[in-house]
Amino acid sequence: MTTTKTVQVTANPRTPVSAPASASGEAFRAVRRRERRALAVLVVVALAVLVGFCTIGLVGNWEYALGIRLRKVATMIVVGYAVACSSVIFQTVTGNRILTPGIMGFDAMFVLIQTLIVFFFSGLTLTTTDPRLLFACQVVVMVVFASALYRWLFGRRGRDLYVLVLAGVIFGTLFSSLSSLASRLINPNDFVVLQDTLFASFNQVHPGLLLLSTVLVLVMTAWAARLFARLDVVALGRDHAVGLGVDHSAVVNQALVMIAVLVSVSTALVGPITFLGLLVANLARQLTGAFRHRVLVPAAGLISVIVLVGGQLILERVFSLNTALSVIVNFLGGVYFIALLVRESRR
Template sequence: MERKRCMTMIKRSTLILLLILACLGFLATSYYLFPTASVPNSYILNLRVKKLLVYLLVALISSFTTVSFQAVTGNRFLTPSVLGLESFYVLMQSLFLAIFWRWSQGVAPRSMTEFLIVMSLQCAFFLSLLPMIKKLLGKGIRLILLICMTLGTLFRSLSTFLQVVMDPNKYDKLQSKLFASLQNVNQEILYLAVGITFVLCSFLYRKGRVLDIFYLGKDNARLLGINVEKEQTQILWFVVILVATSTALVGPLSYLGFILANLTYQMVKDFRHQTLFIVGSLLGYVMLLVVQTLVERVFNFSISVRTMIELGGGLFFFYLLYKERRKL
């Protein structure tokens, strides 16, 4: 009886939290669309609606991928960035501007072409690691993460070398691609990203019950009839494609998923990942909208969204480390 009462309290508290976040999201959306009493013209309104859609996509991807990845790895301090995908993205952009830009006679590829190329190369990079990952999954995820982090360090070192020897004009163009931008997103890319995001997030949502079992540990999951290695590989593929989509769409946002996942764990006392997905996505949407509003209307674009997120993420990371140390 006491257990049922506790579960009811948890569900009620989660429902209240969802209602609060939904109200905050509605208020923030209304203020972003109509900051003054006058109604903006159709062009400005359409532009703002597209930006809101980008914030929603980034929030969904950051929440779903980070929570799923942490469930697979069993570590709440890790994010999908340790797989080296974002470092590989930086290396690709550096290589293009340092070497291939000259061959293309200074003509940049179309947005859709660049988007598909970036996504394909990132997926191909993970595919090349897949045989090794399948072989090492039985020995634990830590060795895989160590190898991926080593590759990420290698990619960052190569990118830094290319940026040092790069022409200053090309370096300026590179920086515009490496800093996450939620402002200028091509419409045809946005619609393709919407399809990819909602399809793969729906798959991860259905995998929520499998992730709940992962919470009990790998051995217990096997005892319950879960093919752990197969499920891990499938979930990692969904995570990789979603992270590649987000990175190709707006650029690297490393700390956002870490902030959303760990804030969600603190706010929701529930192990069910389907609930964590929903709360984390709503929280991410509200956070991005508030931060972007501050950047546009308070700081007048003097700082970027990425700067504010990384500053907050770094402070939050050290806070969690301090909190974990006090438990010891």
């Protein structure tokens, strides 16, 4: 007769954890340290750039000159954060790091709206119309267009990234073609006025519009902050998100509405800056090594502020305002976009 002994093993709380668990915990802490270090460096650099922009070359009446510069800084912060936040979230819901909301034709639509106003009325109408009314009309038109298009593209499961890209290219080409046709038919003097409005400018922003834009961006920021945790799961893909209990369609629809408002506000406020979002969103991922939106969005916003304020500082002190800031940003962003395409093609 064989006797079977049952041995009960009691875990000793002092027993060290296994090597894989320890290594995993150390890697997690290393990632968090990298995130905090990257954010701290970005905050310091952003503050240095802001102080430099507000003080370098400040002569004459300090109170008057500083007030003008602070208004420019506030505008660049609002626009930069709106572009950064919308770009990071858009790349999450589309699952692609080389796409930004600009692919949907927002910039081309802004140009078309400005061109049609000059075409049907005159350049004088564009410059003398109440800027708040013009701003409201542009934002409403772009938000309605984006919301309708996004819901059509993502409302059904069969829609995918390729349809999104195709629709964006088609609408962008259509808007650009209509703008080109209308611009050839307008008065040359009106065309000069139109050209001045088509480049992003932070020099003459209406204080009322800046306040309204700030309120809208803050509201969208609060809304987005409530979705950050679910967006982290959405970034894993639709199947994984649904498997983890996240309502993928609801999160994506909310995100797309936020993106439409943020992009519309930033574009209507200062004009289009095509490649800024692509540049700052990808740099934020590379510098922080993070996937969490509560880290990516602030990092992208800080990088956007550094790029815009630093670029404006160089533009004013080195180039003496002989070119537009959007030209420099789009050039750098275009080069970075090509580099991303080349790197992705080699994988």
